[in-house]
Amino acid sequence: MTREPSRDPRRDLYAAAAAALLLATAAVVGTAIEHRDGTLFVDWPPLLADWGPHTGPGTPAAIVVAVAVVAYGPSLAARLPWRGLLFTVWGTGTAWIFSLALVDGWHRGIARRLTTRYEYLQVIDRFQDIPATLRDFTGHILIGSPDHWPAHIAGHPPAATLTFVYLDRIGLGGGAWAGVWCIVTGATAAVAILVTVRTLADERLARRAAPFLALAPGAVWLGASADAWFAAVATWAVALLALAVTGRRPRLTGLASGLLFGLTVYLSYGLTLYVVIAAAVLFLGSERLRPLLFAGAGFLVVPLVLTGLGFNWWEAYDLLVTRYDQGAGGTRPQSYWVWANLACQVLVVGLATAAGLRRTGVALLRGGSTAAFRLAVLVAAALTAMLVADLSGMSKAETERIWLPFALWLLPSCAFLTGPRGWLAVQAGLALLVNHLLRTGW
Numbered sequence: 001m002t003r004e005p006s007r008d009p010r011r012d013l014y015a016a017a018a019a020a021l022l023l024a025t026a027a028v029v030g031t032a033i034e035h036r037d038g039t040l041f042v043d044w045p046p047l048l049a050d051w052g053p054h055t056g057p058g059t060p061a062a063i064v065v066a067v068a069v070v071a072y073g074p075s076l077a078a079r080l081p082w083r084g085l086l087f088t089v090w091g092t093g094t095a096w097i098f099s100l101a102l103v104d105g106w107h108r109g110i111a112r113r114l115t116t117r118y119e120y121l122q123v124i125d126r127f128q129d130i131p132a133t134l135r136d137f138t139g140h141i142l143i144g145s146p147d148h149w150p151a152h153i154a155g156h157p158p159a160a161t162l163t164f165v166y167l168d169r170i171g172l173g174g175g176a177w178a179g180v181w182c183i184v185t186g187a188t189a190a191v192a193i194l195v196t197v198r199t200l201a202d203e204r205l206a207r208r209a210a211p212f213l214a215l216a217p218g219a220v221w222l223g224a225s226a227d228a229w230f231a232a233v234a235t236w237a238v239a240l241l242a243l244a245v246t247g248r249r250p251r252l253t254g255l256a257s258g259l260l261f262g263l264t265v266y267l268s269y270g271l272t273l274y275v276v277i278a279a280a281v282l283f284l285g286s287e288r289l290r291p292l293l294f295a296g297a298g299f300l301v302v303p304l305v306l307t308g309l310g311f312n313w314w315e316a317y318d319l320l321v322t323r324y325d326q327g328a329g330g331t332r333p334q335s336y337w338v339w340a341n342l343a344c345q346v347l348v349v350g351l352a353t354a355a356g357l358r359r360t361g362v363a364l365l366r367g368g369s370t371a372a373f374r375l376a377v378l379v380a381a382a383l384t385a386m387l388v389a390d391l392s393g394m395s396k397a398e399t400e401r402i403w404l405p406f407a408l409w410l411l412p413s414c415a416f417l418t419g420p421r422g423w424l425a426v427q428a429g430l431a432l433l434v435n436h437l438l439r440t441g442w
Contacts, residue, residue, distance in 0.1 A: 013355070016426075018354070019351055022339075022342065022346060026343035026344070029340075039332060039333055042441075046340040047400055049440045051437070054104075058098070061099035062432060065096045065215075070215075070421055073210070073214065073420075074211055077208070088214075089210050089214045092215075093187040093214045096216075097187055100432075101113075109223060110179035110183070114179055115178075119152055119226075120160065124165055127165045130165070134309045135310030138311075158311055160267045186227075187228075187232075189408055190213035190216070193408060196378065199242040202371035205415040212415075212427065213412070216350075217349065220431055221348070222404060230264070237261040240253045240257035241291075244294070245288045245292075250294065253291070258298025259301055261295070266302050266306055273406070277409065337395070337396040337397055340397075341390050341403075347434055348400050349407050350430050352417060355414075357413050359413065364380060375416075376413075382409030389406070400440075
Protein backbone atom coordinates (compact mmCIF):
# COMPACT_ATOMS: atom_id res chain seq x y z
CA MET A 1 0.00 0.00 0.00
CA THR A 2 1.15 3.54 -0.79
CA ARG A 3 2.49 5.29 2.27
CA GLU A 4 1.48 8.95 2.08
CA PRO A 5 2.64 12.10 3.84
CA SER A 6 1.05 13.29 7.04
CA ARG A 7 -2.60 14.26 6.60
CA ASP A 8 -2.95 17.49 8.52
CA PRO A 9 -5.35 19.81 6.66
CA ARG A 10 -4.37 22.79 8.81
CA ARG A 11 -0.77 22.60 7.59
CA ASP A 12 -2.07 22.43 4.03
CA LEU A 13 -4.01 25.63 4.64
CA TYR A 14 -0.92 27.26 6.13
CA ALA A 15 1.07 26.37 3.01
CA ALA A 16 -1.65 27.75 0.74
CA ALA A 17 -1.87 30.92 2.84
CA ALA A 18 1.90 31.38 2.66
CA ALA A 19 1.76 31.08 -1.12
CA ALA A 20 -1.05 33.63 -1.28
CA LEU A 21 0.95 35.98 0.95
CA LEU A 22 4.00 35.61 -1.31
CA LEU A 23 1.87 36.52 -4.32
CA ALA A 24 0.33 39.52 -2.57
CA THR A 25 3.75 40.75 -1.48
CA ALA A 26 5.09 40.46 -5.03
CA ALA A 27 2.10 42.42 -6.32
CA VAL A 28 2.48 45.24 -3.79
CA VAL A 29 6.27 45.51 -4.01
CA GLY A 30 6.25 45.12 -7.78
CA THR A 31 3.63 47.83 -8.24
CA ALA A 32 5.69 50.20 -6.10
CA ILE A 33 8.87 49.48 -8.10
CA GLU A 34 7.11 49.89 -11.44
CA HIS A 35 5.51 53.18 -10.40
CA ARG A 36 8.82 54.45 -9.04
CA ASP A 37 11.21 53.65 -11.89
CA GLY A 38 9.44 51.51 -14.50
CA THR A 39 12.12 48.82 -14.59
CA LEU A 40 9.85 45.77 -14.34
CA PHE A 41 8.22 46.24 -17.77
CA VAL A 42 4.98 44.62 -16.63
CA ASP A 43 1.75 46.44 -15.89
CA TRP A 44 0.36 44.02 -13.30
CA PRO A 45 3.31 42.65 -11.31
CA PRO A 46 4.31 39.89 -11.15
CA LEU A 47 2.30 39.09 -14.30
CA LEU A 48 2.63 40.47 -17.80
CA ALA A 49 -1.00 41.56 -17.90
CA ASP A 50 -3.37 44.51 -17.82
CA TRP A 51 -6.35 45.06 -15.57
CA GLY A 52 -9.50 44.56 -17.62
CA PRO A 53 -12.53 42.77 -16.18
CA HIS A 54 -14.41 41.10 -19.01
CA THR A 55 -16.43 38.10 -20.07
CA GLY A 56 -16.61 36.39 -23.42
CA PRO A 57 -18.05 33.46 -25.37
CA GLY A 58 -15.85 31.06 -23.42
CA THR A 59 -17.18 32.11 -20.03
CA PRO A 60 -20.16 29.70 -19.83
CA ALA A 61 -18.11 26.80 -21.15
CA ALA A 62 -15.27 27.44 -18.71
CA ILE A 63 -17.70 27.47 -15.78
CA VAL A 64 -19.36 24.25 -16.97
CA VAL A 65 -15.99 22.48 -17.33
CA ALA A 66 -14.87 23.67 -13.91
CA VAL A 67 -18.07 22.57 -12.17
CA ALA A 68 -18.03 19.20 -13.92
CA VAL A 69 -14.45 18.44 -12.92
CA VAL A 70 -14.96 19.57 -9.34
CA ALA A 71 -18.15 17.51 -8.99
CA TYR A 72 -17.21 14.36 -10.89
CA GLY A 73 -13.45 14.48 -11.52
CA PRO A 74 -12.18 12.56 -8.46
CA SER A 75 -14.78 9.80 -8.69
CA LEU A 76 -14.37 9.32 -12.44
CA ALA A 77 -10.59 9.32 -12.13
CA ALA A 78 -10.86 6.52 -9.59
CA ARG A 79 -13.03 4.20 -11.65
CA LEU A 80 -12.47 4.84 -15.36
CA PRO A 81 -10.34 2.32 -17.27
CA TRP A 82 -6.79 3.64 -17.52
CA ARG A 83 -6.86 4.39 -21.24
CA GLY A 84 -10.29 5.90 -20.89
CA LEU A 85 -8.96 8.14 -18.12
CA LEU A 86 -6.11 9.35 -20.30
CA PHE A 87 -8.45 10.28 -23.14
CA THR A 88 -10.81 11.94 -20.67
CA VAL A 89 -8.01 14.04 -19.17
CA TRP A 90 -6.88 15.10 -22.64
CA GLY A 91 -10.40 15.96 -23.76
CA THR A 92 -11.23 17.80 -20.55
CA GLY A 93 -7.94 19.68 -20.57
CA THR A 94 -8.46 20.69 -24.18
CA ALA A 95 -11.95 21.96 -23.40
CA TRP A 96 -10.64 23.85 -20.34
CA ILE A 97 -7.85 25.55 -22.30
CA PHE A 98 -10.12 26.39 -25.24
CA SER A 99 -12.87 27.80 -23.04
CA LEU A 100 -10.46 30.00 -21.06
CA ALA A 101 -8.87 31.27 -24.28
CA LEU A 102 -12.32 32.07 -25.68
CA VAL A 103 -13.09 34.29 -22.70
CA ASP A 104 -10.99 36.78 -24.69
CA GLY A 105 -12.89 35.93 -27.87
CA TRP A 106 -11.84 33.89 -30.90
CA HIS A 107 -9.57 36.51 -32.45
CA ARG A 108 -7.74 37.84 -29.41
CA GLY A 109 -7.79 34.58 -27.50
CA ILE A 110 -6.72 32.21 -30.25
CA ALA A 111 -6.48 33.39 -33.87
CA ARG A 112 -4.31 36.48 -33.30
CA ARG A 113 -2.31 35.30 -30.31
CA LEU A 114 0.59 33.98 -32.41
CA THR A 115 0.50 36.73 -35.04
CA THR A 116 1.63 39.75 -33.01
CA ARG A 117 4.88 41.55 -33.79
CA TYR A 118 6.75 39.38 -31.27
CA GLU A 119 5.55 36.04 -32.57
CA TYR A 120 6.61 33.27 -34.91
CA LEU A 121 4.09 33.81 -37.69
CA GLN A 122 5.62 37.21 -38.43
CA VAL A 123 8.64 35.58 -40.08
CA ILE A 124 7.15 32.64 -42.00
CA ASP A 125 8.02 34.28 -45.34
CA ARG A 126 11.69 34.57 -44.33
CA PHE A 127 11.95 30.75 -44.28
CA GLN A 128 11.32 30.18 -47.98
CA ASP A 129 14.84 28.74 -48.27
CA ILE A 130 15.20 26.90 -44.96
CA PRO A 131 18.89 25.89 -45.22
CA ALA A 132 19.90 29.44 -46.18
CA THR A 133 17.84 30.90 -43.33
CA LEU A 134 19.37 28.52 -40.81
CA ARG A 135 22.88 29.37 -41.97
CA ASP A 136 22.12 33.05 -41.46
CA PHE A 137 19.96 32.64 -38.35
CA THR A 138 22.51 33.87 -35.82
CA GLY A 139 23.20 36.97 -37.88
CA HIS A 140 19.80 38.40 -36.96
CA ILE A 141 19.65 37.73 -33.21
CA LEU A 142 21.17 40.93 -31.84
CA ILE A 143 18.97 44.01 -31.82
CA GLY A 144 21.51 46.02 -33.81
CA SER A 145 21.79 43.41 -36.57
CA PRO A 146 20.07 43.94 -39.95
CA ASP A 147 16.44 42.77 -39.96
CA HIS A 148 16.82 41.41 -36.44
CA TRP A 149 14.42 38.68 -35.45
CA PRO A 150 11.35 39.52 -33.35
CA ALA A 151 11.65 38.64 -29.65
CA HIS A 152 10.35 35.09 -29.69
CA ILE A 153 12.23 34.02 -32.81
CA ALA A 154 15.50 35.43 -31.49
CA GLY A 155 14.82 33.92 -28.08
CA HIS A 156 14.47 30.32 -29.27
CA PRO A 157 16.35 27.88 -31.47
CA PRO A 158 14.87 27.61 -34.97
CA ALA A 159 12.84 24.43 -34.40
CA ALA A 160 10.30 26.62 -32.62
CA THR A 161 9.73 28.74 -35.72
CA LEU A 162 10.06 25.77 -38.07
CA THR A 163 7.03 24.20 -36.35
CA PHE A 164 4.84 26.96 -37.74
CA VAL A 165 6.69 27.09 -41.05
CA TYR A 166 5.85 23.44 -41.67
CA LEU A 167 2.27 23.89 -40.48
CA ASP A 168 1.98 26.61 -43.09
CA ARG A 169 3.46 24.37 -45.77
CA ILE A 170 0.98 21.57 -45.19
CA GLY A 171 -1.93 23.97 -45.53
CA LEU A 172 -2.47 24.85 -41.86
CA GLY A 173 -1.17 28.41 -42.11
CA GLY A 174 -2.33 31.43 -40.16
CA GLY A 175 -2.92 32.27 -36.54
CA ALA A 176 -6.05 30.17 -36.08
CA TRP A 177 -4.40 26.89 -37.04
CA ALA A 178 -1.28 27.77 -35.07
CA GLY A 179 -3.35 28.50 -31.98
CA VAL A 180 -5.39 25.32 -32.30
CA TRP A 181 -2.19 23.29 -32.79
CA CYS A 182 -0.68 24.65 -29.58
CA ILE A 183 -3.84 24.05 -27.56
CA VAL A 184 -4.55 20.52 -28.77
CA THR A 185 -0.95 19.35 -28.44
CA GLY A 186 -0.38 21.27 -25.20
CA ALA A 187 -3.29 19.45 -23.56
CA THR A 188 -1.50 16.14 -24.13
CA ALA A 189 1.21 17.21 -21.66
CA ALA A 190 -1.14 16.23 -18.82
CA VAL A 191 -1.45 12.75 -20.33
CA ALA A 192 2.33 12.40 -20.60
CA ILE A 193 2.75 13.37 -16.96
CA LEU A 194 0.12 10.84 -15.87
CA VAL A 195 1.86 8.10 -17.84
CA THR A 196 5.13 9.02 -16.14
CA VAL A 197 3.63 9.06 -12.64
CA ARG A 198 1.95 5.71 -13.15
CA THR A 199 5.14 4.19 -14.55
CA LEU A 200 7.53 5.49 -11.88
CA ALA A 201 5.25 5.77 -8.82
CA ASP A 202 1.91 3.98 -9.04
CA GLU A 203 -1.48 4.13 -10.72
CA ARG A 204 -3.37 5.20 -7.61
CA LEU A 205 -1.36 8.41 -7.27
CA ALA A 206 -1.67 9.07 -10.99
CA ARG A 207 -5.45 8.73 -10.76
CA ARG A 208 -5.57 11.12 -7.80
CA ALA A 209 -3.50 13.65 -9.75
CA ALA A 210 -5.58 13.39 -12.93
CA PRO A 211 -8.33 15.95 -12.13
CA PHE A 212 -5.75 18.52 -11.05
CA LEU A 213 -3.86 18.14 -14.34
CA ALA A 214 -7.07 18.41 -16.35
CA LEU A 215 -8.08 21.59 -14.50
CA ALA A 216 -4.66 23.24 -14.34
CA PRO A 217 -4.76 27.00 -13.63
CA GLY A 218 -1.86 27.30 -16.07
CA ALA A 219 -4.39 26.67 -18.83
CA VAL A 220 -4.82 30.46 -18.84
CA TRP A 221 -1.40 30.62 -20.58
CA LEU A 222 -1.45 27.26 -22.36
CA GLY A 223 -4.15 28.72 -24.60
CA ALA A 224 -2.55 29.58 -27.94
CA SER A 225 0.98 29.77 -26.54
CA ALA A 226 3.88 28.08 -28.29
CA ASP A 227 5.10 27.09 -24.83
CA ALA A 228 2.18 24.66 -24.70
CA TRP A 229 3.65 22.88 -27.73
CA PHE A 230 7.09 22.92 -26.11
CA ALA A 231 5.58 21.43 -22.95
CA ALA A 232 3.97 18.63 -24.92
CA VAL A 233 7.22 17.63 -26.63
CA ALA A 234 9.26 17.79 -23.42
CA THR A 235 6.78 15.91 -21.21
CA TRP A 236 6.39 13.13 -23.76
CA ALA A 237 10.18 12.83 -23.96
CA VAL A 238 10.17 12.18 -20.21
CA ALA A 239 7.19 9.80 -20.36
CA LEU A 240 8.81 7.71 -23.08
CA LEU A 241 12.09 7.64 -21.16
CA ALA A 242 10.21 6.39 -18.09
CA LEU A 243 8.65 3.62 -20.17
CA ALA A 244 12.02 2.73 -21.67
CA VAL A 245 13.92 2.39 -18.39
CA THR A 246 11.15 0.32 -16.84
CA GLY A 247 11.16 -2.20 -19.67
CA ARG A 248 8.23 -1.10 -21.85
CA ARG A 249 9.51 -1.72 -25.40
CA PRO A 250 12.84 -0.18 -24.44
CA ARG A 251 14.27 0.11 -27.94
CA LEU A 252 11.28 1.89 -29.45
CA THR A 253 10.45 4.06 -26.45
CA GLY A 254 14.11 4.85 -25.83
CA LEU A 255 14.66 5.93 -29.43
CA ALA A 256 11.47 8.01 -29.46
CA SER A 257 12.36 9.62 -26.14
CA GLY A 258 15.79 10.61 -27.40
CA LEU A 259 14.33 12.03 -30.59
CA LEU A 260 11.92 14.21 -28.58
CA PHE A 261 14.64 15.32 -26.16
CA GLY A 262 16.74 16.38 -29.13
CA LEU A 263 13.79 18.34 -30.51
CA THR A 264 13.16 19.85 -27.07
CA VAL A 265 16.54 21.55 -26.82
CA TYR A 266 16.04 23.00 -30.31
CA LEU A 267 12.63 24.38 -29.36
CA SER A 268 13.80 26.30 -26.29
CA TYR A 269 17.23 26.93 -24.80
CA GLY A 270 15.78 26.91 -21.28
CA LEU A 271 14.44 23.40 -21.70
CA THR A 272 17.97 22.02 -21.52
CA LEU A 273 17.16 22.04 -17.80
CA TYR A 274 14.92 19.06 -18.49
CA VAL A 275 18.10 17.11 -17.92
CA VAL A 276 17.27 17.41 -14.21
CA ILE A 277 13.90 15.72 -14.70
CA ALA A 278 15.49 13.11 -16.96
CA ALA A 279 18.05 12.39 -14.24
CA ALA A 280 15.22 11.80 -11.77
CA VAL A 281 13.66 9.32 -14.19
CA LEU A 282 16.95 7.47 -14.49
CA PHE A 283 17.33 7.43 -10.71
CA LEU A 284 13.86 5.95 -10.28
CA GLY A 285 14.28 3.44 -13.10
CA SER A 286 17.96 2.72 -12.62
CA GLU A 287 17.60 -1.03 -12.93
CA ARG A 288 17.41 -0.73 -16.73
CA LEU A 289 19.91 1.65 -18.32
CA ARG A 290 20.49 -0.16 -21.63
CA PRO A 291 17.68 1.86 -23.31
CA LEU A 292 19.93 4.92 -22.89
CA LEU A 293 21.89 3.71 -25.91
CA PHE A 294 18.78 4.02 -28.04
CA ALA A 295 17.82 7.30 -26.38
CA GLY A 296 21.27 8.67 -27.13
CA ALA A 297 21.00 7.67 -30.77
CA GLY A 298 17.59 9.32 -31.04
CA PHE A 299 18.81 12.46 -29.30
CA LEU A 300 21.46 13.07 -31.97
CA VAL A 301 19.02 13.25 -34.88
CA VAL A 302 17.69 16.81 -34.57
CA PRO A 303 21.02 18.40 -33.52
CA LEU A 304 22.86 16.69 -36.38
CA VAL A 305 20.26 17.73 -38.95
CA LEU A 306 20.03 21.37 -37.87
CA THR A 307 23.77 21.69 -37.35
CA GLY A 308 24.35 20.14 -40.75
CA LEU A 309 22.02 22.72 -42.25
CA GLY A 310 24.12 25.49 -40.76
CA PHE A 311 22.65 26.43 -37.37
CA ASN A 312 25.10 26.76 -34.46
CA TRP A 313 23.22 26.24 -31.16
CA TRP A 314 26.05 27.46 -28.90
CA GLU A 315 26.77 30.58 -30.93
CA ALA A 316 23.07 31.41 -31.02
CA TYR A 317 22.73 31.02 -27.26
CA ASP A 318 25.73 33.29 -26.59
CA LEU A 319 24.20 35.93 -28.84
CA LEU A 320 20.84 35.52 -27.13
CA VAL A 321 22.41 36.30 -23.74
CA THR A 322 23.75 39.52 -25.25
CA ARG A 323 20.36 40.37 -26.76
CA TYR A 324 18.64 39.65 -23.47
CA ASP A 325 20.84 42.25 -21.81
CA GLN A 326 20.17 44.68 -24.68
CA GLY A 327 16.45 44.61 -23.93
CA ALA A 328 14.30 44.47 -20.82
CA GLY A 329 16.38 41.62 -19.42
CA GLY A 330 19.23 44.01 -18.84
CA THR A 331 17.04 46.44 -16.90
CA ARG A 332 14.70 44.25 -14.91
CA PRO A 333 16.07 43.88 -11.35
CA GLN A 334 17.04 40.31 -10.46
CA SER A 335 16.66 41.23 -6.78
CA TYR A 336 12.89 41.43 -7.35
CA TRP A 337 12.34 38.76 -9.98
CA VAL A 338 14.36 36.08 -8.25
CA TRP A 339 11.51 35.69 -5.75
CA ALA A 340 8.65 37.30 -7.69
CA ASN A 341 9.02 34.64 -10.39
CA LEU A 342 8.09 32.08 -7.75
CA ALA A 343 5.17 34.20 -6.61
CA CYS A 344 4.00 34.28 -10.20
CA GLN A 345 3.90 30.48 -10.24
CA VAL A 346 1.25 30.54 -7.53
CA LEU A 347 -1.18 31.66 -10.24
CA VAL A 348 0.08 29.00 -12.65
CA VAL A 349 -0.05 25.95 -10.39
CA GLY A 350 -2.60 27.15 -7.85
CA LEU A 351 -2.90 27.14 -4.08
CA ALA A 352 -3.63 23.42 -4.02
CA THR A 353 -0.18 22.77 -5.43
CA ALA A 354 1.37 24.88 -2.67
CA ALA A 355 -0.26 22.52 -0.20
CA GLY A 356 0.78 19.53 -2.29
CA LEU A 357 4.39 20.69 -2.32
CA ARG A 358 4.37 20.78 1.48
CA ARG A 359 3.37 17.13 1.47
CA THR A 360 5.95 16.42 -1.21
CA GLY A 361 8.62 17.70 1.16
CA VAL A 362 7.33 15.39 3.89
CA ALA A 363 7.46 12.41 1.52
CA LEU A 364 11.04 13.25 0.55
CA LEU A 365 12.13 13.47 4.18
CA ARG A 366 10.59 10.11 4.93
CA GLY A 367 12.57 8.52 2.12
CA GLY A 368 12.24 4.83 1.45
CA SER A 369 11.08 3.19 -1.76
CA THR A 370 7.37 3.98 -1.52
CA ALA A 371 5.28 5.31 -4.38
CA ALA A 372 4.88 8.57 -2.47
CA PHE A 373 8.66 9.02 -2.28
CA ARG A 374 9.06 8.24 -5.96
CA LEU A 375 6.44 10.81 -6.93
CA ALA A 376 8.08 13.31 -4.60
CA VAL A 377 11.43 12.81 -6.34
CA LEU A 378 9.84 13.51 -9.72
CA VAL A 379 8.12 16.67 -8.47
CA ALA A 380 11.26 17.84 -6.66
CA ALA A 381 13.30 17.45 -9.86
CA ALA A 382 10.95 19.76 -11.75
CA LEU A 383 11.05 22.28 -8.90
CA THR A 384 14.84 22.12 -8.89
CA ALA A 385 14.94 22.84 -12.63
CA MET A 386 12.73 25.88 -12.08
CA LEU A 387 14.96 27.15 -9.29
CA VAL A 388 18.05 26.80 -11.48
CA ALA A 389 16.29 28.75 -14.22
CA ASP A 390 15.35 31.37 -11.64
CA LEU A 391 18.89 31.79 -10.35
CA SER A 392 20.31 31.97 -13.88
CA GLY A 393 19.04 35.51 -14.31
CA MET A 394 17.66 34.60 -17.76
CA SER A 395 14.08 34.35 -16.49
CA LYS A 396 13.22 37.82 -15.28
CA ALA A 397 9.43 38.03 -15.63
CA GLU A 398 6.96 36.34 -17.97
CA THR A 399 7.60 33.00 -16.28
CA GLU A 400 3.86 32.36 -16.18
CA ARG A 401 4.39 31.32 -19.80
CA ILE A 402 8.10 30.44 -20.04
CA TRP A 403 8.06 27.97 -17.14
CA LEU A 404 4.90 26.10 -18.16
CA PRO A 405 6.84 22.98 -19.22
CA PHE A 406 8.28 22.78 -15.68
CA ALA A 407 5.29 24.02 -13.70
CA LEU A 408 2.98 21.29 -14.98
CA TRP A 409 5.14 18.69 -13.23
CA LEU A 410 4.31 20.25 -9.86
CA LEU A 411 0.60 19.52 -10.19
CA PRO A 412 0.87 15.77 -9.41
CA SER A 413 1.83 16.78 -5.87
CA CYS A 414 -1.90 17.41 -5.43
CA ALA A 415 -2.33 13.61 -5.40
CA PHE A 416 -1.24 13.77 -1.74
CA LEU A 417 -4.11 16.06 -0.72
CA THR A 418 -7.27 15.08 1.11
CA GLY A 419 -10.59 16.67 0.18
CA PRO A 420 -9.78 16.94 -3.54
CA ARG A 421 -13.09 18.54 -4.54
CA GLY A 422 -12.49 21.54 -2.32
CA TRP A 423 -8.99 22.03 -3.65
CA LEU A 424 -10.17 21.59 -7.24
CA ALA A 425 -12.73 24.33 -6.64
CA VAL A 426 -9.94 26.62 -5.42
CA GLN A 427 -7.88 25.82 -8.51
CA ALA A 428 -10.75 26.48 -10.89
CA GLY A 429 -11.80 29.66 -9.11
CA LEU A 430 -8.28 31.05 -9.34
CA ALA A 431 -8.02 30.41 -13.09
CA LEU A 432 -11.46 31.90 -13.73
CA LEU A 433 -10.64 35.02 -11.73
CA VAL A 434 -7.32 35.59 -13.49
CA ASN A 435 -8.81 35.05 -16.93
CA HIS A 436 -11.82 37.30 -16.33
CA LEU A 437 -10.14 40.11 -14.41
CA LEU A 438 -6.89 40.44 -16.36
CA ARG A 439 -5.94 40.58 -20.02
CA THR A 440 -2.84 38.45 -20.06
CA GLY A 441 0.10 39.13 -22.36
CA TRP A 442 1.63 37.17 -25.20
